[in-house]
Amino acid sequence: MMCQLFPYAEPVTRWLEPEQQRAWRAYVRMQGELNAHLNRQMSVDSEISMADFAVLVQLTDTPDGRVRVLELARFLHWEKSRISHHVARMEKRGLVRRENCSSDGRGSFVVLTDQGRSAIEAAAPAHAETVRALVFDQLTDAEVESLREISEKIFTRLATGECAAVIARCDADDPMEVVPEESGRSEA
Amino acid sequence: MMCQLFPYAEPVTRWLEPEQQRAWRAYVRMQGELNAHLNRQMSVDSEISMADFAVLVQLTDTPDGRVRVLELARFLHWEKSRISHHVARMEKRGLVRRENCSSDGRGSFVVLTDQGRSAIEAAAPAHAETVRALVFDQLTDAEVESLREISEKIFTRLATGECAAVIARCDADDPMEVVPEESGRSEA
């Protein structure tokens, strides 16, 4: 990105080409603003955050609204401690509750409450509308396809790279699986 | 006031098309993993975070390594309180220091220290290499161009939308400026 900023950099370093720099800066900026905007929209228009939303989507996606903690972590590509903390906060607000797993004394379920269900049902339409308005109304069909391909290429690299231990571990048993990260109906 | 006459907007809600959903999920997942990976790489390979890096880039970009706080905020598209907190933490670690502005009693400068300069010089090459390896080595020239165009389209919408008060205010005087924002740890 910022190659000309460092004239003193060692000659061995391969900086990005000008075209790549422009693309990178545009991407980074867009991505930052888009995230910020989606977060803001969600917390203004509803009583939940994007993170809450992601968790609730996974729960509504299962028939009985019960998911094991680590399974949630795998779906969301979150660390287990992140899930643990977040579920604790959501439980405090009544969006979910914990239940012990009878078949495995160590495990526990995260269970969707009625309040959680109505929270996500209330939040979903505005969120989908926002995504559509900000992203897809701006793009041609070809660009949408291109966005998907680019994203998949980069993600594949991230998931297969030797450095990506967590991702690799999560996807090891099913490398090609498409994780329904945001569920079909709601998130977009 | 609150026009909540239609709490159940179900029939009017326009969900995304299947193609759009696939693209959105791929993008969201890629973006989350890429951010996480860049943050991890930076904090493992160096003594600074991505946020530190972004600040230091702005400082090295000026001849005297001194930037007003709010100018920093505008460049980075950060809130002023975020800058304030972050600079306070960086100051505690010796990466920057504050200086009062003589011409404006309210203002203050953020000044790059020697330690800050060597920190970013140490961190930059590995970061650039990571971005190249993870992103641009995966993409064709056409895809790089496409990524830039898509990003610019979405960003333009974000910046011009009536809802984006902060962005609009920031860019009002220089709408076309290219900001090397460098992302935050926004994740997911």
Added chain:
DNA sequence: CGGGAATAGTTGACACATCATCCACGTTCG
């Protein structure tokens, strides 16, 4: 000059993510 309004920046409270560590339970294998 004086008294608001805008501006520059800080602060505190809180939500969130990460890391290391810990504990309870299960599995394996002697």
Added chain:
DNA sequence: CGAACGTGGATGATGTGTCAACTATTCCCG
């Protein structure tokens, strides 16, 4: 059986981002 080890999950410390107040200065205008 029981010790070693792996797994599911919780916890606390720390760094980070956001929001809402707050202070201090400067600007504007009568």
